[in-house]
Amino acid sequence: xxxxxxxLARLRQTLVAVVATLVAVSGCGxxxxxGRNPCSVRAGGExxxxxxxxxxxxxxxxxxxxVVGVSIRILEEDQNDSQLLFNFPPGHTDSEGHFKNRATxxxxxSGSSDTATIPLTAQLRAADGSSRTAVVDVxxxxxxxxxxPKPTVVRIILPDD
Numbered sequence: 030x031x032x033x034x035x036x037l038a039r040l041r042q043t044l045v046a047v048v049a050t051l052v053a054v055s056g057c058g059x060x061x062x063x064g065r066n067p068c069s070v071r072a073g074g075e076x077x078x079x080x081x082x083x084x085x086x087x088x089x090x091x092x093x094x095x096v097v098g099v100s101i102r103i104l105e106e107d108q109n110d111s112q113l114l115f116n117f118p119p120g121h122t123d124s125e126g127h128f129k130n131r132a133t134x135x136x137x138x139s140g141s142s143d144t145a146t147i148p149l150t151a152q153l154r155a156a157d158g159s160s161r162t163a164v165v166d167v168x169x170x171x172x173x174x175x176x177x178p179k180p181t182v183v184r185i186i187l188p189d190d
Contacts, residue, residue: 068081068174080133083179084130084182084183087127097125117130146166146168149165151163163185167181
């Protein structure tokens with residue numbers, strides 16, 4: 030059982046690297062227009078998409094003020110605990126502290142559901158190299174190709190230094 034988990038983790042890492050390369054080359058995973066666009070079949074590559082999940086929200090400080098330029102991402106090791114393999118391109122908060130992003134479902138392991146709770150990482154790096162980080166568990170609900178996904182809405186509070 031342990032060996033099969035190790036193999037599965039290595040397979041996921043390889044697939045994530047391949048998919049990330051394909052997405053970067055094809056320009057898929059753009060974050061404009063989320064909430065109105067249906068999930069589409071990703072063109073190119075060996076692996077197609079079978080759905081998508083939208084997440085949107087805001088990042089604020091402890092006083093509730095929006096934080097600009099925060100990196101929003103999912104760490105690869107956090108995705109390995111999921112029964113779903115998906116691509117989630119990194120994003121950033123805008124001038125009002127808001128972000129929108131779409132995860133594209135690549136592989137669903139047999140028997141897995143269409144949801145996964147995945148830690149979403151928000152990180153703000155300062156010029157001096159220091160950083161402030163918050164991690165929140167987010168429920169991703171993957172919708173099939175052709176459907177408009179209902180976004181998961183998240184408010185992340187970034188801790189003070």
